[in-house]
Amino acid sequence: MKFIYKIFSALILANLVLVSCHNELDQFPIDPDSFTEEDVFSTADEAKGALTKLYASLALTGQQGPAGDADIDGVDEGFSQYSRMLYNLNELTTDHAVVGWGDPGLPNLHGMSWSASNDFTEAMYYRLAQEVSFCNSFIANAEALSNDSEVLSFIAEARFLRAFAYYNLIDMYANVPLTTIVSTELPEQSNRAEIFSFIENELLEIQDLLKESGSNEYGRVDKVAAWALLSRLYLNAEVWTGENRLDDCIVYSTNVINSTYQINTNDANGNGSAYDELFLADNDTNGAQNEFIFALNFDGLQSKTYGGTTFLVHASIGGTMAASNFGVNGGWAGLRTTKALVSKFDNAITATDGDGHPTDWADSRAMFYTDGQNYEIETIANTFEDGYAVTKFKNIDSEGNQGSDAGGDFVDTDLPIIRLAEIYLNYAEATAKGANGGDLNLAVSYINALRERAYGNTSGNISAGSLTPAFVLDERSRELYWEGQRRTDLIRYGQFTTADYLWPFKGNSRDGISVEDFKNLFPLPNNIIVTNPNLTQNKGY
Template sequence: MKMNFIKKLILIVPACLSLIACHDDLDQTPIDPDSFTEANVFANAQEAKGALAKLYASLALTGQQGPAGQPDISGIDEGTSQYSRMLFSLNELTTDNAVVGWGDPGLPNLHAMDWGASNDFTTGMYYRLAQEVSFCNSFISNAMALSGDPEVDAYIAEARFLRAFAYYNLMDLYGNVPLVTQVTTELPEQANRDMIFEFVEQELLEIQDNLKASGSNEYGRVDEVAAWALLSRLYLNAETWIGQPKYAEAVNYSQQAINSTYSINTSDANGNGSAYDELFLADNNSNGAQNEFIFAINFDGNQSKTYGGTTFLVHAAIGGSMDASEFGVNGGWEGLRTTKELVNNFDYAVTATDEDGNPVEWADERAMFYTDGQSLEISTIANTFTDGYAVTKFKNIDSQGNAGSDEAGNFVDTDLPLIRLAEIYLNYAEASLRGGGGDLATATGYINELRERAFGDDSGNITSSELDLDFILAERARELYWEGMRRTDLIRYDLFTSGSYLWPFKGGTRGGMAVADFRRLFPLPSNLLTVNPNLTQNDGY
């Protein structure tokens, strides 16, 4: 069993902080920064540290009891409402990376790209992120009474990072949202995307020197590199979000993160010839993968139970003839598969095909697909798990093949990286190609480092002349699929809504079709607009 800062302190978070922003009915009482109040005053640094754990835990868990009961957010299935599960739903299920066969209200609409303002998933994600902002505002306000203590100052910087991260997500997903930085009961005005961008940027720039030095914080807590890495991602998307290219800044902060103590995991702890799979195993907090994780959500099958997180990613991806015990769990939920478009990104590395000519083996170890009994083509999404290849990327076994700590096999130990160094390598290369300066040979070297891990040798290496933007997008798909970034990437490449790139059931048709550009943003929750007349709905909804 693995225990760390977050998992230990989840159990002792002050009750008054834990229960804030819980309402009986999400549809009647939106959970949002404008409705958040907190009166608790922290007595000392240790109490502040306990409260800080709640801010991290709010991204990992869903309520006060776990895995269900006393939810932080009502009106939506509690397991569904977990942050990274909703991130997957909004940023992966809406793309070529994933489909799901379940018929939960609002879920089929995501892949069909026809969601509305009352969709459970777009609504639930807004309130989850707004709750995180609320918790962070309360923590910062109360912890300021202890400011001057170096440890507490670092806690405050971490809280500001988590708040900036929440606003980064809100800006990406919803565009114009309320910007609230203090505890208040006033209905806020709507800030535009430029204002949110500037806020996130300034917060990260201001806190970088107050966060712990690279690699010096406890596992599970962010340090200065997290600020640099999020700035790298922010600047890479700046032209899309605010119409201002900031690729030079993206190169700069990518390089700072790359030059830190973090490193690409090359450890093959299980001796299977691949270090990539170590990133997604139950001991990824200790098998070497942790050295690549700049910001991760931590899970423990006994101490932090949820039906979201990696419990969702492991169970939901198992079905058909797959053996759940090989994944360290007690059964599959027969939901998640992928489309042929993701599989086709690995065409260059195919080493074996079936009798119909469909790929079944690849030299690139990142092609983690289960093909036995699965069809490459998807005829129907609903209730047909064998339509589409299954994905075996996430497992609840450690590097030695042992199952996770939950003996019943229900809940998963595997931590989930939200930012890892491999992404920053790709950010550097893309920003360089988009005119941000940088060095093409250096960028090629970073890409080849990732590909050498994937191939086990240099047989997959490329030359600088082969490195272009299309290659980077395909490489991001190969390296980062199911990690919550695909929608953002496709929007940046102007491919998310357009007819120039189609995938099965995009727009609700089997062959795929273009959809209206307003789908680049999700709608603000319809009930939020009822509560706060200061807000204007996004175009098209």
């Protein structure tokens, strides 16, 4: 049964007494939002009710759905949802996506010309700061029930979610305040190495406090999530701390791979590929859920938002696309991709148009709509037809039925944040880069498992000689595009800001140009720099 985020008024008022967050976020980078009653939890059931808010803060945007009582002021509520901002900051800034909308600050993301006052880099910081605040408050209150073993597992989940928030903060902003208690004091700034150590130690400490692999409710994390986040952390350690931790990446990737989670090979809709099942409206039941280690749950009736997969589905539809084929009532004509992503599938082309541009592929992960769409992008703004459209996310189930919202406004499709396929790729990358403990033949078998699912046969399989770091980077692009990891991957390979890899309109140039290296980080919001003298802005801003 899907773990639905119930943040409607009755539950919130019963379990959480929250203070307004926006003014405090203006004053404190890590907002001391708190539960204001000392004994807010009297039972484990009440604590579980409050735990839903910690998950909901990443999936939804306020105290009612889909809008009207926002957690974060000062930005359109739909824009403020975590995974929508993750897409904007980690996909739209790369070769994977462009958007035609002209909302202030949005065109600057793909053009890599953002400033310290960008609405979207600010809103993501506030969302993550709020998640840390909620987690700190929950932990402080739940500890009063720590003699209950179930509550101890709740606390471990809250610590995971706090570590996950800091994983995002260290990736995007680097040197941020580290706070683990509710306080109104202006926090000091911690450096990246300190934040890294905190995340690592938290995950190591909670791994045995979290529930066993696969034993928690769908939508809640277990110990495998801690191992998976450690795998990610160690993969990026050299960028963030200067220390190569690929050996540790192998260890924790292996732990994950040997757990109960499985790559989805269930072709429930009988179209010859199990890959698309991962992104359909019934991906909580069609077999895809067995691959999801950490996912954000969405439901078109019970958890409405203009972010999440509602955003990914609607915003990807335009031109001659039929919205009914995607289980929604219309398209927002915004998101497309660049030829740089499309070209990652060049070895799988099975058909082209009159100009020689690809229109069909043997690799089922090449989920592009080409009819009436231009391969080349001449202009981004208000021209949906420039650039291929992406059909990866749909609000239909494996049998072709529309999601639960009969009106077609809101989407049921859950969004995987960490899935097993990523860990296969982490293992392969660490092995290809020479990590001790990595088995080359095993790494190739993991890559081929993903490619066999994508091709429906062994025709796309590779040999050990093909498993290079560059190949793995391209394979990550093919497997994980639009899932919020591309910017981080490109930075790890030294390709995000440099001229080593260019894509259309990188640096606001049609053919792409390099940009300043300081763009590897986003700025801290200007207003928190002004209000907290303990903070120093990231270089270049």
